Amino acid sequence: MEQFFFYxxxxxxxxSAVLVISVRNPVHSAFYLIVCFLAAVQxxxxxxxxxxxxxxxxxxxxxxxxxxxxxFHGQTVxxxxxxxxxxxxxxxLVVSGKxxxxxxxxxxxxxxxxxxxxGKSLYTSYIFPFEIVSILLLIALIGAVVLVMSGQGKENKG
Amino acid sequence: xxxxxTHYLVLxxxxxxxxxxxxxxxxxxxxxxxxxxxIFNSVNISLAAFSYFLQNLNGTxxxxxxxxxxxxxxxxxxxxxxxxxxxxxxxxxxxxDEMRG
Numbered sequence: 001m002e003q004f005f006f007y008x009x010x011x012x013x014x015x016s017a018v019l020v021i022s023v024r025n026p027v028h029s030a031f032y033l034i035v036c037f038l039a040a041v042q043x044x045x046x047x048x049x050x051x052x053x054x055x056x057x058x059x060x061x062x063x064x065x066x067x068x069x070x071x072f073h074g075q076t077v078x079x080x081x082x083x084x085x086x087x088x089x090x091x092x093l094v095v096s097g098k099x100x101x102x103x104x105x106x107x108x109x110x111x112x113x114x115x116x117x118x119g120k121s122l123y124t125s126y127i128f129p130f131e132i133v134s135i136l137l138l139i140a141l142i143g144a145v146v147l148v149m150s151g152q153g154k155e156n157k158g
Numbered sequence: 159x160x161x162x163x164t165h166y167l168v169l170x171x172x173x174x175x176x177x178x179x180x181x182x183x184x185x186x187x188x189x190x191x192x193x194x195x196x197i198f199n200s201v202n203i204s205l206a207a208f209s210y211f212l213q214n215l216n217g218t219x220x221x222x223x224x225x226x227x228x229x230x231x232x233x234x235x236x237x238x239x240x241x242x243x244x245x246x247x248x249x250x251x252x253x254x255d256e257m258r259g
Contacts, residue, residue, distance in 0.1 A: 003161055006165065014176070018176055020192055021180030053232055054192065079179075083178055095164070103212060118218055129223060133226050133227070137226060140231075141233070144234055147234070147241050
């Protein structure tokens, strides 16, 4: 049963990932990206935040569909060579890799209720990175607003 | 045959390669940013798999942090994209070549 679900979600994720990079319309790409994240069970932040952001960017920028007839740029051959090299190197590493790290303190039943364990360690031993990440999100928010606003100001002045 | 770590690593590997292919091959910056999200996703899968199979929850904590940072990265990337598109009226990576030597 576990294997069945793994293969189902894995095939869905891979197929939708290939569709993300191969369809013409970026709106369709965004929806296939949602499917891919759905398969990886990461819905909570992606559909809420990132997908809306991507769709806003596509719609605000008014990139018409007719501009998408040329999808790939002129450096396709070196890019394909790089991808093939990466495929070989990473494939060898993945297939021949072995775990040598010692097992951690959490056994099977502790991992089954991992929300509780994650929450506890997030608010105790990882409280400092947690705060840093919240500041980082604030900086990203301000940075995004400043980046978009400053272009607007220059346009108005000129 | 039960599910092993290699299954998850191969899945993560395939998604990572698809993301790299999207970053390297596509012209449109929006698709490139989406492919970056695919790469983040594949790395998160492998981190979660390592966390489960090594019975150590640090990997899962890292997944939470990396999802947050991916959200910040997407926001900044799209803001840069909007600013570039306003100045240059193009969203293609091969037309943004001022820094070519």
